[in-house]
Amino acid sequence: MADSQFTIDSLKELKSRLETENDKLKRENAEILTRIIKLEQIWAEKEIKKNRKFQTKCIQIIKEILNEEPIIEYRPSFLNGLELDAFFQKYRIALEVQGAQHRLHSTSWYKDVKKLEDVVWYDEKPEIVIPERIQKIKNFVNHVFKNFDL
Numbered sequence: 001m002a003d004s005q006f007t008i009d010s011l012k013e014l015k016s017r018l019e020t021e022n023d024k025l026k027r028e029n030a031e032i033l034t035r036i037i038k039l040e041q042i043w044a045e046k047e048i049k050k051n052r053k054f055q056t057k058c059i060q061i062i063k064e065i066l067n068e069e070p071i072i073e074y075r076p077s078f079l080n081g082l083e084l085d086a087f088f089q090k091y092r093i094a095l096e097v098q099g100a101q102h103r104l105h106s107t108s109w110y111k112d113v114k115k116l117e118d119v120v121w122y123d124e125k126p127e128i129v130i131p132e133r134i135q136k137i138k139n140f141v142n143h144v145f146k147n148f149d150l
Contacts (some may be wrong), residue, residue, distance in 0.1 A: 055097040061087045066091055076140045089148065092141045 013104040059070060070086035 051097070055085055056096050058097060062086065062088065062093070062095060068091070070095070076143070078143070080138055086129055087144075089144060092145070094137050094140070 019078075059072070063070065066088055068088050068090050072086055072090045073083060074084045074087050076084070084094045085097050087093070088095070
């Protein structure tokens, strides 16, 4: 009987140590995940800044070539919330700079996984998406011309 009590006590002690170690590992894992998320956010912000500089340079070049001020970050209703980086009314040119958001797909940029999956699909299927978007842009330009009597 004493042997079985010793075994039970040993097992209880082992269980207690394992639970303590498990709790410690859970805390460490949570800390590591928090650090990873923070690093992803810092990295994404850095990429956004880099992309913003590139986008600004592209818009500036087109402004100089066309000698026209564009509408910046315009969201026409037919694009369902999507944004054009710049639109030049006189020449009917829309500018969309393919920046970090089209290459990196950081999960912190999207509200849910479905939205992220949709964006990745659109970026990976340009042969399907581009003709649809070209038609939407044509419709937008025609709409702008009607509204501004151009």
